[in-house]
Amino acid sequence: MLENKKIFGIKKEWLLNAFFFLFIAIILLNKIWLFFTINYNCIDNDQPIMWLGAKHYSQGIFHEPRFYGQDYNTLMEALFAVPLIKMNVSVYFAVPIATHIIFLTPFLFTAIYLFIKKKKESSLAVLGILLCMPTGYDIMNSIPRGFVTGLFFT
Numbered sequence: 067m068l069e070n071k072k073i074f075g076i077k078k079e080w081l082l083n084a085f086f087f088l089f090i091a092i093i094l095l096n097k098i099w100l101f102f103t104i105n106y107n108c109i110d111n112d113q114p115i116m117w118l119g120a121k122h123y124s125q126g127i128f129h130e131p132r133f134y135g136q137d138y139n140t141l142m143e144a145l146f147a148v149p150l151i152k153m154n155v156s157v158y159f160a161v162p163i164a165t166h167i168i169f170l171t172p173f174l175f176t177a178i179y180l181f182i183k184k185k186k187e188s189s190l191a192v193l194g195i196l197l198c199m200p201t202g203y204d205i206m207n208s209i210p211r212g213f214v215t216g217l218f219f220t
Contacts, residue, residue: 082186089193105162119144124151
């Protein structure tokens with residue numbers, strides 16, 4: 067249990083709560099910034115394959131396994147983009163948004179679980195991992211290419 071200690075005249079529990087929500091806000095703002103700077107402006111040769119897969123999946127057409135020529139990727143991002151496509155979000159936006167959600171899910175789930183279980187310092191440590199990563203790490207995990215699926219399943 068957290069003690070009612072005061073740090074700089076502020077209760078420790080209140081300070082931990084504030085940092086928890088601040089860390090989540092910074093992480094989400096970073097992902098939004100990456101979406102509009104990286105995903106919105108830059109594409110590579112895997113993106114059309116992901117878009118085609120997402121469009122097919124949203125129509126109930128499943129050519130798996132490995133129909134799309136990627137024997138290392140099952141287009142999980144495309145599958146997670148289907149609900150967004152069904153809500154009339156463009157496939158060009160739905161797939162990168164799904165990638166960001168897949169990437170954040172293990173971290174946010176763990177952090178929120180620890181926060182609810184009153185292990186607030188541990189939840190801050192989980193969120194701190196994301197905040198300490200270099201920009202290249204964030205960029206690699208914001209591009210829909212199958213990088214984020216391994217961490218999601220692990």
